[in-house]
Amino acid sequence: MASAFKQIFKVDKSNQGTYNKVMAAFHTISAMTQTNDRKSSDVRIYCDNDATDDKPGDGKRWQRAPDVPGSRGCQDPVETLAQTYKYKDRPDEATDQNPDREVITVCDRTFSLPAPALLSAYPEREDFTKDTLVDMDDLLSLTLFHEFCHLTKVINIPGGNEGEPNGWYRVATLDAADAFDAADSFAFLGLSAILNQRNFRIASDDKKAKVGEIEWITPPERPETGGSKSKRFSTFGTSASEKLKHAFSFKTRSRRRAVAFTT
Numbered sequence: 218m219a220s221a222f223k224q225i226f227k228v229d230k231s232n233q234g235t236y237n238k239v240m241a242a243f244h245t246i247s248a249m250t251q252t253n254d255r256k257s258s259d260v261r262i263y264c265d266n267d268a269t270d271d272k273p274g275d276g277k278r279w280q281r282a283p284d285v286p287g288s289r290g291c292q293d294p295v296e297t298l299a300q301t302y303k304y305k306d307r308p309d310e311a312t313d314q315n316p317d318r319e320v321i322t323v324c325d326r327t328f329s330l331p332a333p334a335l336l337s338a339y340p341e342r343e344d345f346t347k348d349t350l351v352d353m354d355d356l357l358s359l360t361l362f363h364e365f366c367h368l369t370k371v372i373n374i375p376g377g378n379e380g381e382p383n384g385w386y387r388v389a390t391l392d393a394a395d396a397f398d399a400a401d402s403f404a405f406l407g408l409s410a411i412l413n414q415r416n417f418r419i420a421s422d423d424k425k426a427k428v429g430e431i432e433w434i435t436p437p438e439r440p441e442t443g444g445s446k447s448k449r450f451s452t453f454g455t456s457a458s459e460k461l462k463h464a465f466s467f468k469t470r471s472r473r474r475a476v477a478f479t480t
């Protein structure tokens with residue numbers, strides 16, 4: 218039985234290089250502290266759909282760097298869910314700014330998808346065996362974890378091109394070298410850990426895992442088979458027809474990183 222770590226990173230946890238990098242990502246993210254002091258913050262998260270403009274001085278949050286092609290963030294016609302901007306790649310001319318700051322924008326698109334944006338939106342007793350990891354591709358928590366991995370101070374995962382592997386189907390088929398450099402690999406391991414807390418895991422059968430199946434770690438007692446103390450596990454999962462509505466899993470998505478002027 219393969220662990221989630223091995224299913225995602227294709228190497229055993231005993232591989233020190235991979236294991237240490239993964240642990241570094243988790244530890245750095247968990248050590249981040251929230252502040253409302255904009256100037257001192259190293260990471261700023263906006264949910265303003267990228268208030269951008271090509272022209273300076275019109276009051277928008279940032280102006281796009283004219284010499285950086287392909288950085289349209291949430292304005293991009295491809296299905297960008299969020300984007301990380303690394304200001305430090307550009308000279309910092311503003312004296313009242315933190316020169317190390319990096320900015321994550323979460324696009325409106327993330328909140329308008331049919332599937333829940335947050336894992337907490339799934340009922341406490343959700344039977345995830347009726348869902349798949351592919352159904353959760355666009356979870357906001359997954360997207361944020363992905364973006365955090367792009368941050369220089371986290372693990373500085375490369376990004377910013379159309380070929381960046383996003384979504385479970387891509388993650389499941391990466392080889393060890395590519396998995397090691399894919400932000401979504403780290404994000405899905407994080408999702409797996411959260412599922413573990415709910416008594417679920419990525420299917421231990423590799424074929425089932427590849428299509429994103431989820432299984433119980435310890436199956437619940439059913440009323441018809443359990444004793445008098447057995448609990449009823451109602452399922453509030455998505456019905457087959459609802460799942461069809463959620464069948465957006467094959468579309469291409471993009472959580473990209475680009476260089477731009479940010480404020």
Ligand SMILES: [Zn+2]
Binds near residue numbers: 376377
């Ligand atoms: Zn990315």
